[in-house]
Amino acid sequence: MTDNAPWQWDEATWRGHVEHVRAGRSLAPDAWPQGKRVAVAISFDSDHETPALRDAEVLPGKLAQGEYGARVGVPRILDLLRRHGVPATFFVPAVSALLHDGEVARYAVEGHEVALHGWIHERNTALDRDDERDLMLRAADVLERQAGTRPVGLRTPSWDFSAATLDLVRELGLTYDSSLMADDEPYELLSRGEPTGVVELPVEWIRDDAPYFMMERFGSLRPYTPPREVGRIWCDEFDAARAEGGLFQLTLHPHIIGHRSRMVVLAELLEYIAGTGDAWFATHADVVAHVRDAAGVTA
Numbered sequence: 143m144t145d146n147a148p149w150q151w152d153e154a155t156w157r158g159h160v161e162h163v164r165a166g167r168s169l170a171p172d173a174w175p176q177g178k179r180v181a182v183a184i185s186f187d188s189d190h191e192t193p194a195l196r197d198a199e200v201l202p203g204k205l206a207q208g209e210y211g212a213r214v215g216v217p218r219i220l221d222l223l224r225r226h227g228v229p230a231t232f233f234v235p236a237v238s239a240l241l242h243d244g245e246v247a248r249y250a251v252e253g254h255e256v257a258l259h260g261w262i263h264e265r266n267t268a269l270d271r272d273d274e275r276d277l278m279l280r281a282a283d284v285l286e287r288q289a290g291t292r293p294v295g296l297r298t299p300s301w302d303f304s305a306a307t308l309d310l311v312r313e314l315g316l317t318y319d320s321s322l323m324a325d326d327e328p329y330e331l332l333s334r335g336e337p338t339g340v341v342e343l344p345v346e347w348i349r350d351d352a353p354y355f356m357m358e359r360f361g362s363l364r365p366y367t368p369p370r371e372v373g374r375i376w377c378d379e380f381d382a383a384r385a386e387g388g389l390f391q392l393t394l395h396p397h398i399i400g401h402r403s404r405m406v407v408l409a410e411l412l413e414y415i416a417g418t419g420d421a422w423f424a425t426h427a428d429v430v431a432h433v434r435d436a437a438g439v440t441a
């Protein structure tokens with residue numbers, strides 16, 4: 143590595159950056175379980191107050207916006223999932239889990255997956271490796287204690303994947319990450335060119351509620367897409383995944399999607415998907431287990 147400007151880098155330098163963590167072979171399976179055409183993996187990042195706390199925004203107004211997620215959003219979401227018999231994955235920062243006693247246990251009891259989402263929604267790329275490792279281990283302990291099983295997957299907070307993250311995922315023995323965007327379908331992560339056996343379940347801002355609905359009171363950020371239009375985008379994403387026999391993955395947040403006019407859209411989306419009869423609804427861990435089996439991933 144050099145300290146030169148990027149246009150002065152030699153090939154070993156730019157190639158080294160790209161190959162540090164990269165997409166390996168596709169793990170798109172030939173078939174999904176139960177003879178279904180498309181896998182549907184819905185996830186909720188139960189951030190609640192933690193992004194505000196992470197930024198040391200400790201005044202009541204901002205914290206209340208996050209609190210809404212636990213107080214109103216989560217019960218509404220769990221009711222909807224139960225009505226449709228849909229299992230989901232909840233990525234939960236440890237501080238969120240500790241603030242809202244019983245929430246993680248309820249996810250587990252209702253048959254959902256609980257997975258890692260940092261300690262306090264920290265920005266991994268702002269941390270040194272030892273701090274990132276310490277927070278990840280402590281977070282895994284909290285979730286294991288509350289859910290009754292140790293998490294097998296990680297979504298980095300804010301999809302902020304550091305140069306150390308993949309090594310730590312391997313050290314913790316996790317089977318998957320869900321923070322990167324190199325494909326629509328599951329793939330194996332390479333570390334410095336070598337296969338790791340770690341599955342990436344890719345995300346995208348298109349399939350995330352936050353960019354459509356977030357607003358900043360004193361800035362210029364305002365929601366730019368009406369909820370029903372967001373629903374149309376997600377339907378189109380699902381339809382194309384179904385046509386390709388692939389994966390439809392969605393990332394939602396209880397404090398964002400949990401509002402009345404947006405839950406209408408989520409309910410309609412689930413009804414539409416279920417109505418096709420083609421969907422295998424699964425947790426992220428279930429999808430990962432299936433594609434690992436299908437591809438013979440053993441690491």
Ligand SMILES: [Zn+2]
Pocket residue numbers: 187189259263299300
């Ligand atoms: Zn988050």
